[in-house]
Amino acid sequence: MSAEPPSASQDPTPLGSYPPPAYPPGSYPPPGSYPPPGSYPPPGQGARGRQHAWHTPSGSQPPPGGGAPQARRPGGQRSVMWLIVVVAIVAILVRSHRISSTQIILFCVLIPSVILHEISHGAVALAFGDDTAKRAGRLTLNPLRHVTPWGTIIVPIITVIAGLGWFGWAKPVPVNVGRLRSPRNHGVLVALAGPATNLVLAAIFGVLFYVVFAAGHAGPVTASLGARILFYAGFINVWVACFNLIPIPPLDGSALIERLLPASWWPGYLRFRPYGMLVIIGALVLMSFAQVNPLQSVVSHLVTWWAGVVHA
Numbered sequence: 001m002s003a004e005p006p007s008a009s010q011d012p013t014p015l016g017s018y019p020p021p022a023y024p025p026g027s028y029p030p031p032g033s034y035p036p037p038g039s040y041p042p043p044g045q046g047a048r049g050r051q052h053a054w055h056t057p058s059g060s061q062p063p064p065g066g067g068a069p070q071a072r073r074p075g076g077q078r079s080v081m082w083l084i085v086v087v088a089i090v091a092i093l094v095r096s097h098r099i100s101s102t103q104i105i106l107f108c109v110l111i112p113s114v115i116l117h118e119i120s121h122g123a124v125a126l127a128f129g130d131d132t133a134k135r136a137g138r139l140t141l142n143p144l145r146h147v148t149p150w151g152t153i154i155v156p157i158i159t160v161i162a163g164l165g166w167f168g169w170a171k172p173v174p175v176n177v178g179r180l181r182s183p184r185n186h187g188v189l190v191a192l193a194g195p196a197t198n199l200v201l202a203a204i205f206g207v208l209f210y211v212v213f214a215a216g217h218a219g220p221v222t223a224s225l226g227a228r229i230l231f232y233a234g235f236i237n238v239w240v241a242c243f244n245l246i247p248i249p250p251l252d253g254s255a256l257i258e259r260l261l262p263a264s265w266w267p268g269y270l271r272f273r274p275y276g277m278l279v280i281i282g283a284l285v286l287m288s289f290a291q292v293n294p295l296q297s298v299v300s301h302l303v304t305w306w307a308g309v310v311h312a
Contacts, residue, residue, distance in 0.1 A: 101228075102228070102232070105228055105229055105232050106232055106236060107156055107157065109229065109232055109233040109236045110156055110236050110240070111143065111147075111152060111156070112143070113198060113201065113233075113236055113237050113240050114152065114169060114170045114240060115141075115143055115146045115147075115152075115170045116197055116198075116201065117170070117194040117195075117197055117198055117240060117244070118138075118146060118170040118171070118172070118173045118194065119138070119139060119140075119141070119146070119173065120193040120194050120196070120197035121133070121173050121175060121190055121191070121193055121194055122134065122138055122139050122173040122174075122175060123139060123193070124189060124190050124193035125175045125176075125180065125186075125190045126139070128180045128181055128182075128186040128189070128190065129179055129180050129181045129186075130175055130176050130177070130179035130180050131179075132174045132175060132176045132179065133173045133174055133175060136173075136174050138173045138174065139173075145171075146170040146171050146173075147170065147171065148169070148170065148171040151169035151170065151171070152169065152170050152171070155169075155281075159284070175190055177190075184259065185259075187255065187259075188255045188256065188258075188259050191252045191254075191255030192252060192255065192256075194241075194244055194252050195240075195241040195242075195244045195245050195252055195253075196241075198237040198238070198240045198241035198244075199237070199238070199241045201233075201234075201237040202234045202235070202237035202238045202241070203234075204234075205230050205231075205233040205234035205237065206234040206306075206309060206310045208230050209221075209227065209230040209231050209234060209310045209312070210310050210311060212226070212227075212230070213226070213227045213230070214310060214311040214312060215311075217311075220312070221311075221312050227312075231306075231307075231310065231312055234306065234310065235302070235303060235306045238302065238306055239299070239302060242302070248276050248279065248280060249272075249273045249276035250273070250276050250277055251276070251280075254273075254276070
């Protein structure tokens, strides 16, 4: 649970200083907006948790001060029901030949990739002093604790079937940037932990693919099920990492922009930041209606590059 930013009358920071003392409603000071520890925010004023890539704000953050998390509303049964519905939809699409086996593989490797991406944010935050995600029970590999129906299930299915690429997000892992030992610097590292995790996973799957299927073969690799799973598991993690490094909030690449942004640009940036995800999704939808999809070309070149890397 995070407190509202202090008003100008409560904030001891002098007017005109950095960061701006007042923030637009619903915004929060991102990692780059924090001055050196101990100067802002004032003691006792909670800092809003940062938004991570591929998700929206969550109310699951435990109260500050180390107290026990509030009782959670039963959501496990709803998650199981959503999974059953998705399995039924996929089965219908397969029987009607509306979805290919490659699309199923891509969907199945995308989900754990974005879940591990999110867990890494909380794990790195814990290493730097913020145990919010741990106390919320989110540093777990249980997929039901991370699945969100729209971001993890519905949107990926729609984008894969529509040929828009592979796009989705997991339930946000709560991070309170104000609890990090060095909020401005550690906040950037927390943000970049997600793409770094995906690149490590891509390297692991790439090495496995090469050792098991490509090493010692002069020609193309046989397209067995195991080879396709390892190949696309590596590729999808490269894709997730590259996409998240785009410097548009709330994608992780925006953390670097926030860290370097001039103080005079903060008022306008903070007004734009909450709408970053809507801009991204809206652009994908408009490109679909206009039958213009530059992502297809990017994905095609990325697949070709990845095949060359692993000698597929």
